[in-house]
Amino acid sequence: MASSSILLSEEQFLCSICLDVFTEPVTTSCGHNFCMVCITKYWDSKDLYQCPLCKEKFYRQPVFRVNTTFREVVENYRKMRDRSKHESPATPGKVPCDVCTGTKRKALKSCLVCQTSYCETHLEPHQIAPPLKRHKLIDPVENLEDRMCKKHDRLLELFCRTDQTCVCQFCTEGDHKTHDTVPIEEECGERKAQLGKTEAELQEIIQERLKKVKDIKLSVDLSKRYAEREIAESVQVFTALVRSVEKSQVELLKVIEEKQKAVERKAEGLIKDLEQEITELKRRSTDLKQLSQTEDHLQLLQSFLSLVCTPQPTKDWSEISVHSDLCVGTVRRAVSQMEEALSKEMEKLPEVKLQRIQQYAVDVTLDPDTAHPKLILSEDGKQVRRGNTPQNLPPNSKRFDGHRFVLGKNGFSSGRFYYEVTVKGKTRWNLGVARESTDRKGKIKMRTEDGLWTVSWIYENVYKAGTSPPVLLSLREKPQNVGLFVDYEEGLVSFYDVEARSHIYSFTGCTFTEKLFPFFGPSDNDDGQNSAPLIISPVNHTH
Structure with a gap:
């Protein structure tokens, strides 16, 4: 003071x-x-x-x-x-x-x-x-x-922009003589404008964070609904399994009981026959004993031929038995049927099914000879994005020249194969498989009859499968990583949301007669909104 x-x-x-x-x-x-x-x-x-x-x-x-x-x-x-x-x-x-x-x-x-x-x-x-x-x-x-200026005891009225400090009038005649100085009010005006800009930027960041909070809450809500759906589906599957096991148990017990009754009936018949034979043999034994004790020589000689020399009709019981392992075989068949039923029911769970088909993962690399001139491929052949200008590439009959598409290097003509593609950050994309003879020149319609089995994200929440006519798909959330599975012999092409562990769409009952190649379309840039690449990502079997 x-x-x-x-x-x-x-x-x-x-x-x-x-x-x-x-x-x-x-x-x-x-x-x-x-x-x-x-x-x-x-x-x-x-x-x-x-x-x-x-x-x-x-x-x-x-x-x-x-x-x-x-x-x-x-x-x-x-x-x-x-x-x-x-x-x-x-x-x-x-x-x-x-x-x-x-x-x-x-x-x-x-x-x-x-x-x-x-x-x-x-x-x-x-x-x-x-x-x-x-x-x-x-x-x-x-x-x-x-x-107040500590050095001159004068009011700090100026601001030195060179040293970023407040100074008095005397300071501008000494240490700050050659420096850029302005009245404090002028500097404050500029700083206030800067503060306004900074505050606007902070508000923008705050809005981004609020949006992120909203997105996270939405993700949690979607996850909760997905979990509830999975629980419902799981309960349904396991309820069906329990019913199947109970039904198999009842049927098995019924078969075992019927077989046991059959064995008992057979045993009863055998025992009856044996008892009749025993009665006949006992009667003959008595006759023989009486004959051996007779004093009538004529009777003995006459009866001897009928009792001793004439053989009595008897069965060979040495190979006859009522023991059977049919029950064991029945149990084995029942267990085998239950295992098959269990496998089929478990296949209804997308997460289990996806985990099983991931074992057919293959290494997919993009083929630059098929890439449209406006597509840019990474050096390792694992990424593709849309460029702004066409590249000067040599003519190639394999190259797409109408639409921005590219195929994988290796084709598949049998068996099963699976791969995953990261689509995070994109607003449109096309994925699927194409037969080797698919037309690659001019405008192409992505339809099954033209040799393309694809799923496309058109805009916002609109997805479609390339059937004829196209099928619009309703997805609960936007896939970030798409898995594609093909069973050549089965005629099956399936798409999965890897993160959500859910099924997107399947082409079934297809007939394949040529090699199938992985198919990629990163779509247009949309003024930079869709500049993110499609990325062939390694399959994580521990999801």
């Missing part, structure tokens, strides 16, 4: 003799002020005329005239002091008046020249006194000394 000599404090309005506010103030030739009555009485009591403050001597009594301007200031101060008694004190967080003694009142303005903050009462001299009215007033602030 500046020294009290430059402050318009209450002490400056007090007469040093009566110690009260000046009444009819007069000024001595040495520059000190006193009440006219007070200085007159003071000199009347002395033999020597001298100033009570600085002790300067006068050889005769000066003739005083009332300082009318200062009197007006004093009178205004007296009024302000009386009014200030009714003003409220400064509350925490408000800048206090530097002039108030005792209870500090709230400052209304701060003077950059006086380096003092004034309440409404003490500010009045700055509003009526001509010298004070030229002072620069600002809204009340604390630490006014920070606005």
Whole structure:
């Protein structure tokens, strides 16, 4: 804070003799002020005329005239002091008046020249006194000394752009003489414009972050709905499995019971036959025993031929058995049928199916000989994007020249194959397979009858399958990574959303007689909106 000599404090309005506010103030030739009555009485009591403050001597009594301007200031101060008694004190967080003694009142303005903050009462001299009215007033602030140059004790009124610091007028005549300096107000104007621009950028970033929060919440909501759908599908599949197992169990038990009953019926028949044979044999044994004990020689000889020499009809029971392993075979067949049913039901779960078909992953590389001149391929042959100008390429019968398409290098004429393509960042794309004889010149219609099995993202949420007529697809979310599976013998071409582990579309019942090649179309740039490349990505089997 500046020294009290430059402050318009209450002490400056007090007469040093009566110690009260000046009444009819007069000024001595040495520059000190006193009440006219007070200085007159003071000199009347002395033999020597001298100033009570600085002790300067006068050889005769000066003739005083009332300082009318200062009197007006004093009178205004007296009024302000009386009014200030009714003003409220400064509350925490408000800048206090530097002039108030005792209870500090709230400052209304701060003077950059006086380096003092004034309440409404003490500010009045700055509003009526001509010298004070030229002072620069600002809204009340604390630490006014920070606005003064530490080196020259002058107000910091300029800004040095060279050193990026505030300076006073004297600084521009010394260390900052050759520097680029401007008034603080001018620099503040530019800084405010910069702040406005920065604030606008921050608002843009905030909006981006809010959008990202919204996107994340939407993703969570989609994930939740997807999880609910997966749970429902899983419950449905496993319920069907449980029913299939229960049905198989009932059927198996029924078969086993029926076979057991058949065995029991067979055993009963065999036992009945055996018992009849045993009864007959026992009867014959009795006859033989009786015959051996007879004394009638003629009867013995006559009966001997019929009982001993004539053989009795009996079965060969050595190979006859009721033991069977038919039940074991039935169980094995039932288990085999259940395994097959389980496999079929599990195939209905897209995530399980996708995981199984990923084992047929192949390494796909783009064929530059087939690429349209406006397509740009990466050196490793794994990425393709649309260029702005056609490249000067040699003529090639294999090259597409009407649409921006490219094929994979290797074709497939049997078996199964699978690969994945990253489409993140794009707004349109075409993916699928093409037969070797597909026309590559001029305008091409992506239809199955023309040898193309494709799925395309047209715009926004519109996707279509290249059938005739095309089939519009409804997808829950935009795929970021598309998986493509082909079963040549089965005549199947399927598309999957790898991240969502969901099925997009399948061409079924196709008849393939030629090699099939992976097909890629990055589509137009759309003024840079669709400049991201299609990327053949490695298959992650641990999804």
